[in-house]
Amino acid sequence: MSRIDGRTHDQLRPVTIERGWSKHAEGSVLVAFGDTKVLCTASVTEGVPRWRKGSGEGWVTAEYSMLPRSTNTRGDRESVRGRIGGRTHEISRLVGRSLRAVIDYKALGENTVVLDCDVLQADGGTRTAAITGAYVALADAVAWAQGKKIVKAGRKPLTGTVAAISVGIVDGTPLLDLCYAEDVRAETDMNVVCTGDGRFVEIQGTAEAEPFDRAELNSLLDLATAGCADLARIQNEVLAADLER
Amino acid sequence: MSRIDGRTHDQLRPVTIERGWSKHAEGSVLVAFGDTKVLCTASVTEGVPRWRKGSGEGWVTAEYSMLPRSTNTRGDRESVRGRIGGRTHEISRLVGRSLRAVIDYKALGENTVVLDCDVLQADGGTRTAAITGAYVALADAVAWAQGKKIVKAGRKPLTGTVAAISVGIVDGTPLLDLCYAEDVRAETDMNVVCTGDGRFVEIQGTAEAEPFDRAELNSLLDLATAGCADLARIQNEVLAADLER
Amino acid sequence: MSRIDGRTHDQLRPVTIERGWSKHAEGSVLVAFGDTKVLCTASVTEGVPRWRKGSGEGWVTAEYSMLPRSTNTRGDRESVRGRIGGRTHEISRLVGRSLRAVIDYKALGENTVVLDCDVLQADGGTRTAAITGAYVALADAVAWAQGKKIVKAGRKPLTGTVAAISVGIVDGTPLLDLCYAEDVRAETDMNVVCTGDGRFVEIQGTAEAEPFDRAELNSLLDLATAGCADLARIQNEVLAADLER
Amino acid sequence: MSRIDGRTHDQLRPVTIERGWSKHAEGSVLVAFGDTKVLCTASVTEGVPRWRKGSGEGWVTAEYSMLPRSTNTRGDRESVRGRIGGRTHEISRLVGRSLRAVIDYKALGENTVVLDCDVLQADGGTRTAAITGAYVALADAVAWAQGKKIVKAGRKPLTGTVAAISVGIVDGTPLLDLCYAEDVRAETDMNVVCTGDGRFVEIQGTAEAEPFDRAELNSLLDLATAGCADLARIQNEVLAADLER
């Protein structure tokens, strides 16, 4: 089967991660998975939420949002509606959990990093692009905080890398990194978050049409694990360059 | 290892499903997974949301909520705070998706079923108890609607059964159906929703502490699949009895 | 006149008060006035709201709510609508005032009791059942707090008992404890809250159709006073038993 | 006992009702009970809420609010807080019910009157002043609607008059029309709404400190009935004058 954009079933879309996108944020990237573009900023503040004060441990949290016209049809602004929708809540929580999986709170010290992932253009896989980009922004922010002596030297607040990819079954075939046109046709849709050493941080699989069996699940996990490994390599390459501030 | 309540690692808590709990709802059950008690009601209304009108197809949706003192420490009411929290949103969406997996919208016709899952007492596994109980309430509501000729005879709106169970790794051991005391100590936590024929509707696995590997994932899926099969059997037994209205 | 459920005009519906319903709350009862069922929990926390700190006095407050399908037709959840309705506000305030009428704030010390009254099934008289049940939950919670030495020994935080009942005029006849079918037909509807010694804590009478005169008011008050005395007796009997925790 | 402002126990404060206060509203009065001043406007619109369409019957509703500095200490605006408080809800509902008690919906036809009662200065008894003033505004609005042929001639939309007064027990003495300084010291506080022919529309009595007995209740009702009769007389005198528009 040939995919809508000519990719093979196990091929990522072109992935770009542009560091230092914002002059204000301590870490910031514009990440693209094909036509999906997400601006990820990492904001460092000294101190932690009240429930964590005095623990000596830091905190990392995330907020995900889509610009109203990031999609094909304009959506209402959640600020105008006065409430955040369930999908936004769900993804914000997922992004936060995913990044916290590679944080050593003690090493971070009583500092907070907020990751803002704002989707500028959506074409499927916005949450996985957000997690993948947010990791790079977080790494830059942590490095900045170490440079400023806000985070103590000699310890590594990041215990590894984290990336995420979507997989799904379309017309019976397992595919990696679905674009929107594929996503709407998928019978099963799964988002997988992996650490750089190939273990799972989060698996969320949903049968959109038919329930899926164990064999299909295994095919999807194989695809996703390989995809996340590719993303981890890209993250490492991007972070290897010096960041001009 | 002996569990806190003496169960083996692959043993469910005592499960009870009491049908016909409410005199008003078209379907209603009080489901208990050990000390977790959820009141599930299914409300049938003729007609569908505006975006579905004229399609000839029905709709099923769900709302999950916890009473403020269903937990060990009283939580604020979401109605008083004026907004629904992310966790509530997330679980409501999960319950709705899970039940829709076994619905034939055409056979349901332009009717809507709303499943309300209100946690009266929480001790871990509230979302899985909610899904498992909601299926029974839904089955009773659909039968009611067929009896009232609201849903046409000769077609089966339910294409199968659906149940859910939690699994997790505690102190390195995979366990089935975690109670709260186990849940807070779990390194990995997974909720699995299966159809009665053993296929997956939803898998949500989260590394709470250490990321998990493929072998651990497989152990958890084995446990969950067996647990869901047990629940399906209980659902069928319970539904085999006549419901006095 | 024979009533819809065969009662005499001055007869309560069957009243049951099941103590210790919840394993988490310091006090909890499931109260039933016929088919009206309300879960009342009393949550004790040390400390008082900010405006009361340092006074040496405690506080008691209440929140009332109906499950969406506690009624014949499903109502929207107030948490989903994002605001509490006027009726809910009004009844929450009434329940709180009623319970505070029998509290000695000094004897309670700087502790707070929150009474949550959640209507699981509604058939008229939900607010009166809530008050009557909440008193028992409150008594258990106070006893618990005394057992834990949170409330000092030697003083009695409860100065008496409190119960409530509805009365109304239906087809010209004053009736006690209206069920829903009677309530919707009532020309005048009154809720009366009494202490165990027969005095009034609150009287709320409303002419739903025709205004009522002094004679009618007197008949209603006579009925209500007798009904509250019956409820006080039931409360005392129920509380006389040991509560297994 | 001599009262704080020299009145006898059964004496109203000076009551003034200034009709035609607003050039926009179909009916409007500035009502004063002593230093309590409430602006009541009645707005007529053709048509009724959706749930009443096609019934041939009209609707009357009310909204009560206090200006932030109508009280001794400035209160937050409910519009700024984003939600209406319980007290506001409760009083708005009371005012609406009270006015509806003297409306013949059929004679009103499918028209709606909204009564806005905005407290400009508060000194106790704001809800009773609001009801008493709103009746006069309503009467003017109904007359306007009849003049405009919006309401059909030959039928009387108003079946009587309605007024309200507060009573309370202060230092053991029943008093009529409590000012704020008396209200805060009252052991029992009661608001009574009467029709012009002396029957009750609403009675709301609350024990603020000690519960009250039947004899005290009777004294309060006697005072209130006489006070409402005085107010009905004042309403009629005021309405007897021509209103210049």
Place this chain on the structure above:
Amino acid sequence: MSRIDGRTHDQLRPVTIERGWSKHAEGSVLVAFGDTKVLCTASVTEGVPRWRKGSGEGWVTAEYSMLPRSTNTRGDRESVRGRIGGRTHEISRLVGRSLRAVIDYKALGENTVVLDCDVLQADGGTRTAAITGAYVALADAVAWAQGKKIVKAGRKPLTGTVAAISVGIVDGTPLLDLCYAEDVRAETDMNVVCTGDGRFVEIQGTAEAEPFDRAELNSLLDLATAGCADLARIQNEVLAADLER
């Protein structure tokens, strides 16, 4: 051209400013610009918002609101809608900025004045009447605070006076102080806030229909400057009288 109410193009409507309108507020005026009537109260509280604590400087802020039936057609209450509209926000901010222009924060000390401007009847120019009246209420409140020694003697918290007026181009003619009937027909609408010495605090000009050129702008500014000078004179005359409290 003769104006709708017979004024010349550069003539204010009758302006009245009634001081001491409220018995509670530290400063209060009922200001009228023709049929536009705004109740302005100034509330003094010791202390400042958190972000200003310890600065030794005070704060002045304002809230503007319209009663629902202050206009020809009843508007929804913002408290009922649960959110403040853009226009309300905008005018509240304008009033606050305007008054702060004449405040010496150091001389005010760590005290806060809140100006509430509630429109009782609207006929165009509500924001300019609000600013003009609020200044007088503020002056009385500051004098009160000095009398009470809350504000230290020997310094002048008010550095001058401030007033505001609307101007606009109607049928090609620049007009001063537009009433509502003129305002809706204006091609250009401008609000100008001036200090008593004739300098500008705020200029907000909007082309409602055709863009306006520099010459038109200059005509409007000439009119507004003269109008504000008249208002400053009226403010000073009104404040010259003793205020009986």
Place this chain on the structure above:
Amino acid sequence: MSRIDGRTHDQLRPVTIERGWSKHAEGSVLVAFGDTKVLCTASVTEGVPRWRKGSGEGWVTAEYSMLPRSTNTRGDRESVRGRIGGRTHEISRLVGRSLRAVIDYKALGENTVVLDCDVLQADGGTRTAAITGAYVALADAVAWAQGKKIVKAGRKPLTGTVAAISVGIVDGTPLLDLCYAEDVRAETDMNVVCTGDGRFVEIQGTAEAEPFDRAELNSLLDLATAGCADLARIQNEVLAADLER
């Protein structure tokens, strides 16, 4: 005086307008005024708001928002706070009015264009960049709608061009196009919106410190008029190129 970034007092920052930024929106530009970057999208929908239906006329509206970390310090998301702030409201309204000034509603027909202006990075002048960029997005969207025959041929929905610039007095010197560091020090701050033919659509001038006099106002208007003329030239140049879709 030399400015912080070396510009002369009457010099714009580098202005870039990148058309066709989004693949979804009918018109979209990324506009930069120096380090201020705003993503402006124009969304066309057939139909108009209810109050305008049947008029044959179109509608244009705008929403402005800042990403939380577009500024030096992270701000709370308005969607999370659940309400839009006054500043956001005010600027959204300003952008909408400004664009409507160059729309011929009849020529647009019953179509709606929503302009979303999302600030990706802020360094002063975000509202003026938003207006200037939104005009170009609007022009592209209108051209698209004409190409699709949604807007009828033969009429020009745009009656001219519109652009905006900020001016201010810093240390006594009038400056064009203030960056953030200048803006916070400005004694007077003014935003001016001009049509391409040099007339005013909107003037908003505010004395941040000292009130300003007529001479200062005139200097600022001179600067702004020239600045807007430059921006109009840039807009025209940018729009002269073909847009590849």
